[in-house]
Amino acid sequence: MNSTLKGLFDYQKFEGNSRLAAMISDVEGRYGTALDDMDLEFVNAAGTFDSESAHRRNKKDNDNQNM
Secondary structure, three states, X not given: OXXXXXXXXXXXXXXXXXXXXXXXXXXXXXXXXXXXXXXXXOEOOOOOEOXXXXXXXXXXXHHHHOO
C-alpha cells in the first residue's frame, strides 16, 4: 500500500507540469506568506480562514498583554 500511495503522490510526476506551476505561482502571489502555527488553528477542513475566531484570539492576547 505504501508503494501505491508513493506512486500516486510522487512529486516528480507533477514537478514539470507548467499548468500546475502557474497555479502555484498564482496562489503564492495572492497570499504571499504561509500561515504560522497559531493561524493554522483557525483554518477549517475546507481551507477557509475563520477570521472572526482569529480576531477574538488577537483581542484576547492584546488584553492579556495590557494587564
